[in-house]
Amino acid sequence: MTMIQALRSALDVAMGRDDNVIVYGQDVGYFGGVFRVTEGLQAKYGRSRCFDAPISEGGIVGTAVGMGAYGLRPVVEIQFADYFYPAMDQIVSEAARLRYRSAGDFTAPLTIRMPCGGGIYGGQTHSQSPEALFAHVCGVRTVMPSNPYDAKGLLLASIENDDPVIFLEPKRLYNGPFDGHHDRPIVPWSQHALSQVPSGHYTVPLDSASVFRAGTAVTVLTYGTMVWVADGAVRDTGIDAEIIDLRSIWPLDLETIVTSVKKTGRCVVLHEATRTGGFGAELVALVQEHCFYHLEAPIERVTGWDTPYPHAQEWAYFPGPARVGAALQRVLEA
Amino acid sequence: MNSHPALQLHVPEPTGRPGHKTDFSYLRLSPAGALRRPPTDTPAADTADVANGLVRVLDDQGRAVGPWAPPIRPERLRQGLRAMLRTRLFDARMVLAQRQKKLSFYIQCLGEEAIAVAQAQVLQPGDMCFPTYRQQGLLLSRDDISLSELICQLMSNQCDPLKGRQLPVLHSYKRAGFFSVSGNLGTQFIQAVGWAMASAIQGDSKIASGWIGDGATAEAEFTTALTFAHVYRAPVILNVVNNQWAISTFQSMAGGEGSTFAARGIGYGIAALRVDGNDFLAVHAASQWAAERARNNQGPTLIEWLTYRGGPHSTSDDPSRYRPADDWQHFPLGDPIARLKQHLIALDEWSDERHETLQQELQAELLAAQQEAESHGTLLDGHVFSADAMFDDVYKELPAHLRRQREQQHTLGG
Numbered sequence: 049m050t051m052i053q054a055l056r057s058a059l060d061v062a063m064g065r066d067d068n069v070i071v072y073g074q075d076v077g078y079f080g081g082v083f084r085v086t087e088g089l090q091a092k093y094g095r096s097r098c099f100d101a102p103i104s105e106g107g108i109v110g111t112a113v114g115m116g117a118y119g120l121r122p123v124v125e126i127q128f129a130d131y132f133y134p135a136m137d138q139i140v141s142e143a144a145r146l147r148y149r150s151a152g153d154f155t156a157p158l159t160i161r162m163p164c165g166g167g168i169y170g171g172q173t174h175s176q177s178p179e180a181l182f183a184h185v186c187g188v189r190t191v192m193p194s195n196p197y198d199a200k201g202l203l204l205a206s207i208e209n210d211d212p213v214i215f216l217e218p219k220r221l222y223n224g225p226f227d228g229h230h231d232r233p234i235v236p237w238s239q240h241a242l243s244q245v246p247s248g249h250y251t252v253p254l255d256s257a258s259v260f261r262a263g264t265a266v267t268v269l270t271y272g273t274m275v276w277v278a279d280g281a282v283r284d285t286g287i288d289a290e291i292i293d294l295r296s297i298w299p300l301d302l303e304t305i306v307t308s309v310k311k312t313g314r315c316v317v318l319h320e321a322t323r324t325g326g327f328g329a330e331l332v333a334l335v336q337e338h339c340f341y342h343l344e345a346p347i348e349r350v351t352g353w354d355t356p357y358p359h360a361q362e363w364a365y366f367p368g369p370a371r372v373g374a375a376l377q378r379v380l381e382a
Numbered sequence: 383m384n385s386h387p388a389l390q391l392h393v394p395e396p397t398g399r400p401g402h403k404t405d406f407s408y409l410r411l412s413p414a415g416a417l418r419r420p421p422t423d424t425p426a427a428d429t430a431d432v433a434n435g436l437v438r439v440l441d442d443q444g445r446a447v448g449p450w451a452p453p454i455r456p457e458r459l460r461q462g463l464r465a466m467l468r469t470r471l472f473d474a475r476m477v478l479a480q481r482q483k484k485l486s487f488y489i490q491c492l493g494e495e496a497i498a499v500a501q502a503q504v505l506q507p508g509d510m511c512f513p514t515y516r517q518q519g520l521l522l523s524r525d526d527i528s529l530s531e532l533i534c535q536l537m538s539n540q541c542d543p544l545k546g547r548q549l550p551v552l553h554s555y556k557r558a559g560f561f562s563v564s565g566n567l568g569t570q571f572i573q574a575v576g577w578a579m580a581s582a583i584q585g586d587s588k589i590a591s592g593w594i595g596d597g598a599t600a601e602a603e604f605t606t607a608l609t610f611a612h613v614y615r616a617p618v619i620l621n622v623v624n625n626q627w628a629i630s631t632f633q634s635m636a637g638g639e640g641s642t643f644a645a646r647g648i649g650y651g652i653a654a655l656r657v658d659g660n661d662f663l664a665v666h667a668a669s670q671w672a673a674e675r676a677r678n679n680q681g682p683t684l685i686e687w688l689t690y691r692g693g694p695h696s697t698s699d700d701p702s703r704y705r706p707a708d709d710w711q712h713f714p715l716g717d718p719i720a721r722l723k724q725h726l727i728a729l730d731e732w733s734d735e736r737h738e739t740l741q742q743e744l745q746a747e748l749l750a751a752q753q754e755a756e757s758h759g760t761l762l763d764g765h766v767f768s769a770d771a772m773f774d775d776v777y778k779e780l781p782a783h784l785r786r787q788r789e790q791q792h793t794l795g796g
């Protein structure tokens with residue numbers, strides 16, 4: 049399966065198992081979503097289980113909070129992560145706080161799917177990676193898969209989780225992995241083992257990272273598209289890096305991170321989002337706190353620049369394999 | 383050459399400021415009984431007259447007149463009177479307790495008691511209200527929510543059902559159909575619509591009731607809620623409590639000048655009523671109308687309740703700095719408790735003596751409840767939930783980072 053098919057399969061399985069799972073968002077119903085993730089669901093489950101929504105992100109998330117309070121398990125879509133801002137109040141002030149402020153009287157078991165990330169000439173409003181804004185909010189979980197197998201398993205785990213989950217989908221990975229070599233032909237998912245996705249129910253646990261590539265020289269902490277870019281940089285440089293795919297951004301799997309960095313003694317943090325106040329800063333702080341005496345070099349951060357995501361300068365902005373490779377080299381030589 | 387005059391920014395102002403009387407003619411009142419009662423299946427567009435007029439039942443002599451006069455037994459009216467009085471006395475006592483530093487903060491609903499209390503009579507078990515901080519009448523009209531438990535929340539003490547996490551007045555009572563009140567204005571209005579959509583999705587028969595003040599209608603969620611309620615024909619009553627003030631800001635600043643909040647509904651394709659919020663019978667009848675419409679799959683109703691915020695915005699507010707001190711006395715729709723009392727007396731179903739006895743009973747009940755609540759401590763004497771409780775319920779399970787922080791709090795303190 050491609051990542052799109054895997055996500056669709058997760059929704060199909062979830063809707064088939066639980067009548068309380070409701071899917072809606074802009075263009076999600078009849079049309080099946082602008083990225084086809086919800087294709088066929090309305091025909092299969094009917095208009096009251098999968099439907100189109102007005103162009104109102106605050107309304108989509110706000111109604112989902114109300115549905116959650118009723119006892120449903122809404123899975124809503126924000127067309128692009130760049131457009132979640134009108135729903136910020138409902139996410140931060142409501143979904144994230146409801147269990148806490150009502151001492152468990154009400155909960156918000158919703159999943160908010162949003163395609164994120166760049167590398168697609170999406171310009172300023174089709175490329176953003178806002179995960180740091182969610183990681184700062186207590187009460188929500190933030191998740192980002194990097195391949196079809198994890199995408200389905202993590203989405204099912206997110207839907208079944210009773211906490212509100214922000215589910216970020218790197219749209220650059222929808223149809224195939226991408227190592228940042230934009231000048232080379234794209235390899236589809238079908239040629240990759242991680243596209244072997246069971247058709248039935250399974251989950252990938254939240255709060256658990258995966259060691260995407262075992263290595264000994266340096267640890268790369270990353271997630272989403274950048275997992276593949278890190279892999280590309282390893283191939284280009286021949287450096288034996290251990291690539292950790294966080295999968296769950298927050299809460300995260302600290303143990304896997306700490307075990308790896310203690311082993312390698314070096315760490316590069318990699319994300320597409322802008323640098324300052326980005327989630328990488330939290331990762332650097334955690335590694336510094338927990339692995340200080342094992343570190344043999346300063347921790348490096350490779351990130352997007354502190355600018356809005358440009359259109360024409362796409363590949364100068366996108367942290368590609370050359371930039372990542374240079375950082376790996378620097379950390380090894382330090 | 384430009385022949386137009388220099389443009390001028392219009393900044394709305396109330397007619398009344400401290401030292402100047404309010405000219406209440408802006409309210410555009412209709413006489414009691416003057417408005418028709420359309421059938422509940424009326425298309426939204428055909429309710430424009432009721433959205434711009436004012437539904438009233440009780441006339442100046444306390445008689446119930448006109449087509450909206452509800453078929454309601456005196457016993458129900460007495461229950462309503464009791465609940466309104468209980469709400470008012472509760473508020474007064476809690477304001478006092480705040481002054482005595484037994485609680486940090488309070489919000490009263492003085493003058494607005496009829497709206498929550500009469501609608502509570504119409505709603506059924508299982509329905510869900512999405513209230514603001516000024517609908518305590520929904521809780522105080524019930525006998526299954528103990529007064530002392532409410533006071534424990536206000537005092538954030540060891541028996542606070544919300545474990546000291548929430549500001550006073552921001553209650554949560556799922557079992558009473560009272561959704562957790564948020565400090566963020568307007569958010570709950572769209573959530574009410576979502577809850578109603580869920581009830582419809584499940585083929586249930588429950589309805590939702592959303593609440594918002596005049597000031598907060600300027601928030602995006604107000605119009606968002608109208609759109610979603612209309613699009614999905616959600617079984618929801620959308621209540622706008624127009625008490626003329628949003629802290630120090632007159633309702634004209636929320637867009638009320640020369641238009642009604644009810645009329646907003648018509649533009650969104652939602653049936654709308656503008657109702658005398660201090661007329662218990664009118665509130666009952668209009669709520670009944672909207673509830674019936676919602677239960678029959680005929681969609682949402684927007685109701686503007688015309689009332690007046692009789693007290694300060696909160697215990698942190700001093701209204702004499704922005705409005706006439708005696709404004710409420712001149713508000714043409716009077717006091718909801720006095721008006722229902724007058725009606726019941728006119729029916730020979732009530733008397734000043736019975737009123738006095740009831741008041742004493744309620745005071746005694748309140749005193750006992752406050753004593754019971756205080757026996758569990760108050761915020762200011764430090765008898766609050768342990769610091770450990772601070773880390774629970776952020777997530778369903780305690781995640782590793784919060785376990786670490788709880789341990790740090792244990793060893794290091796605040």
Ligand SMILES: Cc1ncc(C[n+]2csc(CCOP(=O)(O)OP(=O)(O)O)c2C)c(N)n1
Pocket residue numbers: 514516565566567594595596597598599625627628629691695
């Ligand atoms: C989003 C948001 N903005 C501002 C405030 C501060 N605030 C609290 S109450 C209030 C006035 C609300 O007025 P209104 O909606 O008319 O309701 P009322 O207090 O009159 O019942 C304001 C501005 C808030 N709580 N939330």
